[in-house]
Amino acid sequence: MNTILNKVFVGLPKTIGSKEAANPMEREWTSAIFKEPVEGPIWVGKTGLTGDGVADLEHHGGPEKAVFAYSIENYTYWRNELDISDISAGGMGENLVMEHATEETVSIGDTFQIGEAIIQVSQPRQPCWKPARRFKIKNLALLLQNTGKTGWYFRVLQEGYIEEGQTFTILDRPYPHWTIQKCNQILHGKQQNFIEMQELAGCELLAPGMRDTLAKRIEKRNSGAPDIRNRVFGPNE
Numbered sequence: 001m002n003t004i005l006n007k008v009f010v011g012l013p014k015t016i017g018s019k020e021a022a023n024p025m026e027r028e029w030t031s032a033i034f035k036e037p038v039e040g041p042i043w044v045g046k047t048g049l050t051g052d053g054v055a056d057l058e059h060h061g062g063p064e065k066a067v068f069a070y071s072i073e074n075y076t077y078w079r080n081e082l083d084i085s086d087i088s089a090g091g092m093g094e095n096l097v098m099e100h101a102t103e104e105t106v107s108i109g110d111t112f113q114i115g116e117a118i119i120q121v122s123q124p125r126q127p128c129w130k131p132a133r134r135f136k137i138k139n140l141a142l143l144l145q146n147t148g149k150t151g152w153y154f155r156v157l158q159e160g161y162i163e164e165g166q167t168f169t170i171l172d173r174p175y176p177h178w179t180i181q182k183c184n185q186i187l188h189g190k191q192q193n194f195i196e197m198q199e200l201a202g203c204e205l206l207a208p209g210m211r212d213t214l215a216k217r218i219e220k221r222n223s224g225a226p227d228i229r230n231r232v233f234g235p236n237e
Helices: 072-082 130-135 140-147 180-188 194-201 208-219
Strands: 003-010 014-016 029-031 042-045 067-071 096-099 111-114 117-124 152-158 160-162 167-172
Touching: 029 130, 067 072, 072 096, 072 140, 117 160, 117 180, 117 208, 130 140, 140 180, 180 194, 194 208
Parallel strands: 067 096
Antiparallel strands: 003 096, 003 167, 014 029, 042 160, 067 152, 111 117, 111 167, 117 152
16 A cells, blocks of 8 residues: 655744643643645755754754654544544644554654655654643643554655655665554553663664663663653643
């Protein structure tokens, strides 16, 4: 089944909410999660799409997280699971909405030609508190993490123009066993499997930042599970 570029989204950071709001979910916050659909060709460069940006430069952006992709199939699940009618393509802040591609079928190192560009899967997305703030669902990051429906990032090997409706052509699949779903299980499983963690950390096409994260977790294996509250709940608490 062909993988299709269903939609393309870009957007720059913007600030919404109220500083004085009593409810943390209504307070002022800044994010580039609110993106707009693109019509016609758009340039994909080494650090992202023309007209796109990130608010949190410490945790987002850069060549290893140049392009964020999400499966259109996941939105059907979220509409049914969460009963949110307005959760649709672009809702997770993705750049590329991919059709016939999911976390179960996409692997680290998968290399695709799309239009003029060549892009390579670099890592899963680690869900943070911002989608939760957008949809006013405090535990949404945990739901994304626990279901494995996180989406994934691409690095850009060859810059070029892409356009909605084009087909992804697979050029290389060096690590078919390291699916995004499998990576998420290793990263977020209740039982930490340090053998698998070490094997994944040795995957040369996994983003260096995530390899470092795994290496540190292995080093601190006797410290228990990492504290994720700041990432998944942040200022929403």
